[in-house]
Amino acid sequence: xxxVVQSPRYKIIEKKQPVAFWxxxxxxxxxxxxxxxxxGQGPELLIRYENEEAVDDSQLPKDRxxxxxxKGVDSTLKIQPAELxxxxxxxxxxxxxxxxxxxxxxxxxxxxTVT
Amino acid sequence: xxxxxxxEGPVTLSEEAFLTINCTYTATGYPSLFWYVQYPGEGLQLxxxxxxxxxxxSNKGFEATYRKETTSFHLEKGSVQVSDxxxxxxxxxxxxxxxxxxxxxxxxSVRP
Numbered sequence: 001x002x003x004v005v006q007s008p009r010y011k012i013i014e015k016k017q018p019v020a021f022w023x024x025x026x027x028x029x030x031x032x033x034x035x036x037x038x039x040g041q042g043p044e045l046l047i048r049y050e051n052e053e054a055v056d057d058s059q060l061p062k063d064r065x066x067x068x069x070x071k072g073v074d075s076t077l078k079i080q081p082a083e084l085x086x087x088x089x090x091x092x093x094x095x096x097x098x099x100x101x102x103x104x105x106x107x108x109x110x111x112x113t114v115t
Numbered sequence: 116x117x118x119x120x121x122x123e124g125p126v127t128l129s130e131e132a133f134l135t136i137n138c139t140y141t142a143t144g145y146p147s148l149f150w151y152v153q154y155p156g157e158g159l160q161l162x163x164x165x166x167x168x169x170x171x172x173s174n175k176g177f178e179a180t181y182r183k184e185t186t187s188f189h190l191e192k193g194s195v196q197v198s199d200x201x202x203x204x205x206x207x208x209x210x211x212x213x214x215x216x217x218x219x220x221x222x223x224s225v226r227p
Contacts (some may be wrong), residue, residue, distance in 0.1 A: 004158070033215075042119070042204050042217030043159070056214065091159065098213045101166075103149075106159040 002026065004107035006092050012113045018080035021110045025073070025094030032069055033104065034077050035091040043091055049075065050098060082114045117142045117216045119205050124221035128195055136190040136221055138179075138205035146207040148172075148181050148188040149215070153202040162190075162203070197225045 005024040013019050025032050030051050035043035046065065048056040051072035060067065064083070069075040079086055089109040095102040122137040140146065150162040150172070163172030168183035177192045188205060205218040 040219065042206070042219050044217070045214055048213070093159075099210065103161045103164070104159075104215060106151075108156075108158040 004092055004094050004105050006090075006107035006110055008110055009108065010111050010113075012115065013082055015084055015114050016081040018078065019082050019112060020076050020078045021090050021092075021112075023075045023077070023092030023107060025075070025092070026105055029094035029096055029105070030072070031095045031098045031102070032075050033091075033093040033095075034067060034075070035093065037089040037091055037109070039088070046077070048098070055098075079112075082112075084114050087112055087114045117146070117207060117209060117214075119207055119216055119218035121205050121218035121221050125224060126221060127224045127226065129226050130197055131194045132225075134190070134192040134195045134199075134223070136203055136205075136223070138188045138190065138218060140186050140188065140205075140207050142186075142207055142209055144209050146209045148179070149206040149208065150177070150179055150188070150190050151204040151206060151217070153204070153220075155201070159204065195223070195225045197227055199223060200225045 007022050032049040034046040037043040047060045047067050049069045067077045089111050091109045093104040093106045095104050118141045120139050147166040149164045151159045152162045153159045163174040165172040165181035171180045179188050179190045202220045202222050204220045208215050
């Protein structure tokens with residue numbers, strides 16, 4: 001099966017600019033996650049979707065971050081405006097459902113550098 | 116809140132050496148425990164898991180046993196290979212918040 005596809009792989013922008021990341025989950029996976037991984041750290045959850053509904057966005061900095069999952073398939077994560085501290089790898093993952101018996105499948109991530 | 120603590124790295128071993136990577140956790144309830152691995156240039160992938168106390172997860176020669184009494188889930192392999200060089204993440208999942216919480220990860224380098 002095709003894996004989770006993310007684009008772009010790399011993005012370099014100046015601070016205060018907007019940026020968007022795209023994720024295509026594995027077909028049939030209802031649950032989609034966006035994680036942020038800072039250098040030398042483990043991934044931290046930003047938002048979780050069950051189909052098209054955001055069921056956990058408690059860790060999403062809503063003043064500048066937004067996400068959507070139209071039609072419950074692809075998802076985009078946007079930052080506007082970007083800050084220097086947003087430099088990180090943004091990971092998308094999907095699973096069949098939200099429980100512990102459904103392992104997460106991760107994409108290769110988008111490495112964002114804000115200068 | 117939930118948290119995962121991994122031993123400090125990086126770890127460098129010679130091929131065929133024995134590997135132990137320590138992981139301890141703090142969680143409410145009864146979490147499921149996981150090891151994820153990230154090979155160079157690739158995405159995170161599940162290595163093994165255990166869903167209840169005393170369960171042993173195993174895959175590719177790696178093993179980890181869910182120890183509730185010591186809140187640990189240490190990763191072991193009897194003989195590492197160069198191809199095991201990667202970053203290893205311990206993680207836990209609880210149904211209370213349906214969230215996977217990761218440790219910081221540890222880089223393993225295996226020399227020929």
